[in-house]
Amino acid sequence: MTFTGFGEHAIDFFDGLEADNSKPYWEDHKPIYDADVRAPMEALLAVLEKEFAGQFGSAKVFRPYRDVRFAKDKTPYKTHCGGVIEQGRGAGAYYVEVSSLGLRVGGGCFHLEPDQIARYRVAVADEIRGERLGAILAKLAKRGWEIKGDRLKSRPRDYPADHPRIDLLRYRSVYAVSQWDPDDVLHERACLDRVRKAFRELRPFNEWAADHVGVADSGR
Numbered sequence: 001m002t003f004t005g006f007g008e009h010a011i012d013f014f015d016g017l018e019a020d021n022s023k024p025y026w027e028d029h030k031p032i033y034d035a036d037v038r039a040p041m042e043a044l045l046a047v048l049e050k051e052f053a054g055q056f057g058s059a060k061v062f063r064p065y066r067d068v069r070f071a072k073d074k075t076p077y078k079t080h081c082g083g084v085i086e087q088g089r090g091a092g093a094y095y096v097e098v099s100s101l102g103l104r105v106g107g108g109c110f111h112l113e114p115d116q117i118a119r120y121r122v123a124v125a126d127e128i129r130g131e132r133l134g135a136i137l138a139k140l141a142k143r144g145w146e147i148k149g150d151r152l153k154s155r156p157r158d159y160p161a162d163h164p165r166i167d168l169l170r171y172r173s174v175y176a177v178s179q180w181d182p183d184d185v186l187h188e189r190a191c192l193d194r195v196r197k198a199f200r201e202l203r204p205f206n207e208w209a210a211d212h213v214g215v216a217d218s219g220r
Contacts, residue, residue, distance in 0.1 A: 003043035005187040006098055007036020014079055014100040021075035033064070037081045037098065044096065045083045047192060052094050052199055056210065057087030080104075088215030090116045090173075092206030094199045102182040105195055107202035108175030109149070109209050113216035117172055121156060123212035124168045133212075134165060136204045140176045143201060149174035176205060 013032045016025060026033075038061060045059040053059060061083045068074045080099035086092065090112045097104040112120060124130040137147050150172040155161045159169050168174075178198055185191050 001043040004189050005191050006040045010036040011182050018079050041083045052085050059085045091215045092209035096195050103180045105198040106177040108205050110175050112173050115217045116213050120213050130165045145176040145178050
């Protein structure tokens with residue numbers, strides 16, 4: 001399938017799902033999800049995979065079903081469709097998502113296992129590698145990316161409070177995200193150019209993560 005944009009009913013589908021997150025709604029509207037959401041996402045990733053996968057990882061579209069086993073929120077379906085190119089969670093990622101809010105892209109270390117956090121902090125503490133990450137994140141922020149993540153309220157153990165990169169050391173996950181509100185581009189092939197440009201901006205961050213954090217030991 002050639003990517004020509006997300007279908008004209010994609011946003012309406014998610015608006016409806018947010019209002020009625022039920023099996024009857026899902027079953028009645030699944031043909032719209034398949035044609036206007038999932039198929040375009042698969043086509044988009046198929047194009048992007050040629051440039052951003054390779055040795056870095058492979059592309060996949062996430063399942064639309066929520067894991068509600070231990071969640072207070074028992075609604076069964078995700079109110080977005082996400083796709084990713086990665087070799088393993090935490091080791092860098094090219095992420096794209098469509099929802100009622102529009103288009104969202106992101107990259108970096110979305111979740112880190114304990115062994116990954118340890119390697120991340122060793123790299124950040126190193127003057128050359130740590131300064132490199134700081135410069136990458138500063139450049140992304142200057143371009144309008146939002147730098148997010150789970151952070152300790154205090155300093156991590158074994159690192160002094162006056163470390164020059166203490167703010168980076170406090171992260172237990174760190175990633176960059178950017179968002180576009182619903183617009184005509186979402187439904188056009190130009191959406192591909194938008195996502196590809198964003199992924200290129202994320203490349204230094206993801207390469208740093210792949211080199212210095214890597215996949216979790218449990219996933220090797």
